[in-house]
Amino acid sequence: MLTKRIGGIVLEKQLAFKPDYVPDAKRKASYWRTARRNIKKHWQLHLLVIPPILFFLIFKYYPMLNAVLAFKDYNVIKGIWGSPWVGFKHFQLFFENPQFWTLVKNTIFLSGYLILAGFPIPIILALMINEIRAGRFKKFVQLVSFAPYFISTVVMVSIIMLFLAPRLGFANVALNYFGFESINFLGEPGMFRSIYVWSDIWQTAGYNAVIYLAALAGVDPTLYEAAKVDGASRFQKIRHVDLPGIVPTIVIILILNVGNVMALGFEKVYLLQNPLNLVNSEIIATYVYRIGLLNANYSFATAVGLFNSIINLVLLLTVNGLAKRLTKSSIW
Amino acid sequence: MAAIATSKRRIKESAGDRIFLGFIYVILTLLVIIVLYPLIYIISSSISSPAAVTSGRVWLWPVDLSFRGFEELFRRGEVITGYLNSIFYTTAGTLISVTLTIMIAYPLSRRSFFGRNALMMFITFTMIFSGGLIPTYMVVKGLDLIDTRWALLIPNAIWVWQVIIARSFFQTSIPEELLEASEIDGCSDLRFIWSVVLPLSKPIIAVLVLMYAVGQWNAYFDALIYLKSADLFPLQLILRSIIIQNNSGSNMDAIAMVEKQQLAELLKYSLIVVATLPVLIIYPFVQRYFVQGMLVGSVKG
Numbered sequence A: 001m002l003t004k005r006i007g008g009i010v011l012e013k014q015l016a017f018k019p020d021y022v023p024d025a026k027r028k029a030s031y032w033r034t035a036r037r038n039i040k041k042h043w044q045l046h047l048l049v050i051p052p053i054l055f056f057l058i059f060k061y062y063p064m065l066n067a068v069l070a071f072k073d074y075n076v077i078k079g080i081w082g083s084p085w086v087g088f089k090h091f092q093l094f095f096e097n098p099q100f101w102t103l104v105k106n107t108i109f110l111s112g113y114l115i116l117a118g119f120p121i122p123i124i125l126a127l128m129i130n131e132i133r134a135g136r137f138k139k140f141v142q143l144v145s146f147a148p149y150f151i152s153t154v155v156m157v158s159i160i161m162l163f164l165a166p167r168l169g170f171a172n173v174a175l176n177y178f179g180f181e182s183i184n185f186l187g188e189p190g191m192f193r194s195i196y197v198w199s200d201i202w203q204t205a206g207y208n209a210v211i212y213l214a215a216l217a218g219v220d221p222t223l224y225e226a227a228k229v230d231g232a233s234r235f236q237k238i239r240h241v242d243l244p245g246i247v248p249t250i251v252i253i254l255i256l257n258v259g260n261v262m263a264l265g266f267e268k269v270y271l272l273q274n275p276l277n278l279v280n281s282e283i284i285a286t287y288v289y290r291i292g293l294l295n296a297n298y299s300f301a302t303a304v305g306l307f308n309s310i311i312n313l314v315l316l317l318t319v320n321g322l323a324k325r326l327t328k329s330s331i332w
Numbered sequence B: 001m002a003a004i005a006t007s008k009r010r011i012k013e014s015a016g017d018r019i020f021l022g023f024i025y026v027i028l029t030l031l032v033i034i035v036l037y038p039l040i041y042i043i044s045s046s047i048s049s050p051a052a053v054t055s056g057r058v059w060l061w062p063v064d065l066s067f068r069g070f071e072e073l074f075r076r077g078e079v080i081t082g083y084l085n086s087i088f089y090t091t092a093g094t095l096i097s098v099t100l101t102i103m104i105a106y107p108l109s110r111r112s113f114f115g116r117n118a119l120m121m122f123i124t125f126t127m128i129f130s131g132g133l134i135p136t137y138m139v140v141k142g143l144d145l146i147d148t149r150w151a152l153l154i155p156n157a158i159w160v161w162q163v164i165i166a167r168s169f170f171q172t173s174i175p176e177e178l179l180e181a182s183e184i185d186g187c188s189d190l191r192f193i194w195s196v197v198l199p200l201s202k203p204i205i206a207v208l209v210l211m212y213a214v215g216q217w218n219a220y221f222d223a224l225i226y227l228k229s230a231d232l233f234p235l236q237l238i239l240r241s242i243i244i245q246n247n248s249g250s251n252m253d254a255i256a257m258v259e260k261q262q263l264a265e266l267l268k269y270s271l272i273v274v275a276t277l278p279v280l281i282i283y284p285f286v287q288r289y290f291v292q293g294m295l296v297g298s299v300k301g
Helices: A024-041 A043-048 A050-071 A089-096 A099-118 A120-131 A136-150 A153-164 A170-177 A189-217 A221-229 A234-259 A266-272 A284-294 A298-327 B002-011 B015-046 B050-054 B068-073 B077-109 B116-128 B133-142 B160-173 B176-184 B189-200 B202-218 B221-226 B235-244 B259-300
Strands: A003-006 A009-012
Touching: A024 A043, A043 A050, A043 B077, A043 B189, A050 A089, A050 A298, A050 B077, A050 B116, A050 B133, A089 A099, A089 A298, A099 A120, A099 A189, A099 A234, A099 A284, A120 A136, A120 A189, A120 A234, A120 B015, A136 A189, A136 B015, A136 B259, A153 A170, A153 A189, A153 A266, A153 B015, A153 B202, A153 B235, A153 B259, A189 A234, A189 A266, A189 B015, A221 A234, A234 A298, A234 B015, A266 A284, A284 A298, A284 B133, A298 B116, A298 B133, B015 B259, B050 B259, B068 B259, B077 B116, B077 B160, B077 B189, B077 B202, B077 B235, B077 B259, B116 B160, B133 B221, B160 B202, B176 B189, B189 B202, B202 B235, B202 B259, B221 B235, B235 B259
Parallel strands: none
Antiparallel strands: A003 A009
16 A cells, blocks of 8 residues: 655555545545546446446345345245245254254364364475475476366366275275275265365365465575574474465465365365265255255255354454464455 | 575585485475376276276276277267367356456556445455355346356356456556556557557466366356256266266175176276366466466465
8 A cells, every 4th residue: 555644644545546635624525526537537447347346246246135035934926025034033943953063063173174184284395395406306296286276076076986986996996905894985974074185185285385385485585595604404494484484374374264164165075975974074065055955945045054154254354353463464 | 596595505415404305305206196196097097998997907007908988988978068068168158257357357456446445345355255055046046047058157257366366467567657658649448458458468368268267167066056957067067977976875886797887987987087188288388377377366365
């Protein structure tokens, strides 16, 4: 943000569209005058943003209005707005539902596991890649580790299923080869979370490392010089220069991760689900899909989804606020 | 900078440091193997004989080279349809998405654009809060888009993250002087975008095209909820019905003795290869654009 000093007062320049700083009384009027002049002069730009704005209004904001469905009993004939209000009935039904705690627990456990295991690995990977000499091997490591990111969820789950298939899958063939019994991996509820998390790390660690690599490239080179003069070993250099240098990035990524605990992706969980592992694999997002779209219980599913969105928003704001206070890094 | 630093370091590298570095090389090599192995295994299986695949004889390289899986694949109408549909969705979807993204990202990058901050908040808010699955479904339904091709092209056309990336690129890479000069020459904004901004923005357009194209090619969720007619299904949905649905948790392959079932098993590997290859083949050539795109985003993100 630009700042401008007028009469000894520093003004934060919030709207940067014309640096017209005049005494307070006239400011508002002049603001709108500039605005009007600006729109008139750049009408083409304003015309250009209309279709994208319509897109956001129709497909992002209108659904937020539609979420009032959660407080109504949806009736197909009467439509969303004509249906009768029922207050918090659906929320209450959800909280009293015996499945409620299972769903919340499954969502949080899966997300938590994913963060605990999946968050440090890209950082370590980036630190390691950063250590090796620039050259073919370095390029190759980056190329290969990044590649699985482009595999679609459907293909990823297909690969998991082929590898872990009860009889013919690679994992069981290998187990049998070494004299162990076969395991029906996907049928074991206890294995579901590990399968989900580790396949996710396999797929995204290289991609996530790129952000840290960029941050590492931005660390002040004089710090390395100083470390060398002090006779720091490679490990000490990582510990005292590299890591502190990327802490702001780490914090921001952590905020985004924790803030999205409840917004766990539907796609992969849904595809990995089967009746045997459902005890651990039914999360809020898949439940909403099942109840809402498959059973056409629109109002109830909307309430569940809304509950999820709100918890998520609150989490994100809390974590962001905490991070701001503790480390001075935040996403806004 | 890094090159200078390492060459200096190499002169007086201590024994401990050399062991540490050696350790890193070993771990990274192991990681490369862990990532590559499943991919090679799948490709090898897809071009092995059905019997070799089902008896677990494929470990790394193809056994009894055969292309029966692919032959069988292209005999199946639904796979061809899915492939053609996916090509259509990817092309049309990317075109729409990239156009809309630039239409909003460029004005947002202009300092003098009135309402810039408000508009930015308007779109970033949709990143942290959403109406949810059902309310969005109702909107799509209300517009009569259910079970039409539009349902896959429009409702998720703009990704906010892409707008942010494109905007920071425009902000940092289009010199202000060019704009001033063109304004003096009486050049309109649209004309400026067309003949100055777009030609200067090839790297970011490449990033947008690639991200959206890969996203479209790999998507299945929208198709799952919005489409009902099989002749509109993209490849990913076909893949799901052939590989995943016929596999989930059941022990049906206990009787996979019959040749037909061996072929069915092989077909899965071939399908994975066919669905992923287009992306993985172009990937090494475009990787640097992806990395660039992420860097641009992270600088100002």
